[in-house]
Amino acid sequence: MNLDIAAIDPTDQPTLDAAYRIAATVEAMDAPDLPPLCRRRFEAPLRHPMPGIDTRWSVAHLDGVPVGWVRINLHLLDNTENASIELVVDPAYRRRGVGRALFTHARELLREAGCKRVVGSAVAALQPPAPASPASTSGGPADRHSRPGQTGAEGPGEPRREALGELGGEASGEPRWEAPGELGGEASGEPGRKAPGGSGGRMPGGELAGAAFAAALGAKVALVDVRRRLDVAALDRRRLAALLTDARSAAAGYRTVRWRDLPPEEYLADVAHLEGRLLADAPMGDLEWEPEQVDAERIRGIERALDARGVRRYSVAAVHEASGRLVGWSLLSLAANTTRHAWQQITIVDPAHRGHRLGLLCKAENLTHTLAYEPELQAIDTYNAAANSHMIAINEQLGFRPAAGSTEWQLTI
Incomplete structure (x- = not known):
């Protein structure tokens, strides 16, 4: 088995096509109720980066076949010691160490850039709602649809800012967050949706794969979110x-x-x-x-x-x-x-x-x-x-x- 990880070439359309197919497949698994992943947005970080965001995008080839990718967002204007990450592995090639290898590759890039933290999101089980307090008359806390660092909306959920990161792969290490620390796999994400890769599905015991992968890497839960729909x-x-x-x-x-x-x-x-x-x-x-x-x-x-x-x-x-x-x-x-x-x-x-x-x-x-x-x-x-x-x-x-x-x-x- 020959696994090679290299920076993506913006002129290599076949590899871009393969990366998109992997992302779209995983997103459809993680969030089947969301519309298909927008191709125009998917490639945007290569050609139309958000202000203050330096995106490093690498693709993994297994015996010459594209099987996954990792995209890290370095923040140049604020929070320069933090980074966002998306990591996605083709479901057909999981549990072969591809996700772990991609994360190891990304971690070296992050260390070279002087980053101290990486953040990402993963699909989680929907918890029973806590009792809601009546809406007060104030403007209230801000409604942060996008994750920190999501300037421009790139990840799942189309956030307003560059997503922090998405974790999606499998427990053995197929992360897929979007934006900071995506251990696994948007908007504003432009957005709001979770980056492609999201949870990566459930493990045999019922545990969500993205969460299992994040925990295996030593990441800690920092914030619990809920996606709501009208x-x-x-x-x-x-x-x-x-x-x-x-x-x-x-x-x-x-x-x-x-x-x-x-x-x-x-x-x-x-x-x-x-x-x-x-x-x-x-x-x-x-x-x-x-x-x-x-x-x-x-x-x-x-x-x-x-x-x-x-x-x-x-x-x-x-x-x-x-x-x-x-x-x-x-x-x-x-x-x-x-x-x-x-x-x-x-x-x-x-x-x-x-x-x-x-x-x-x-x-x-x-x-x-x-x-x-x-x-x-x-x-x-x-x-x-x-x-x-x-x-x-x-x-x-x-x-x-x-x-x-x-x-x-x-x-x-």
């Missing part, structure tokens, strides 16, 4: 209208603005401020991930990369009328290859302006905004930290229900 066909439009009416009454002194894709120039600085607060306000568990320094130019770079991926974005934001500042924001996105599925991305309210139901206002109004342009939309997914009781309560009011579990794993290099 069935648009079952959306209670009358209740949505009533929620909007109540939220608008509580938001005296604020008005909403809407846009598609790139934020209006006059609000770029405020959007950057809110984006930079995201990791400070959203529950992060034990993840060692610091808030990011985001400015208008960085937002422009993210938006250019999303345009290149064909991602359609819909936003509603709240403007404080007295100051003219944009102080709340909610974002929905659709990948280029679907008209039926969207990801609920960021929802955040500046702490100084909470207590006026601005989070609910922006999120509910953006739902109607998006549906006006996307009439074929059938489902919307989002990730919430299990501890984010406030945002979960808002999502439950809108009709989101638990669909899948997810765990962020962190490993010291």
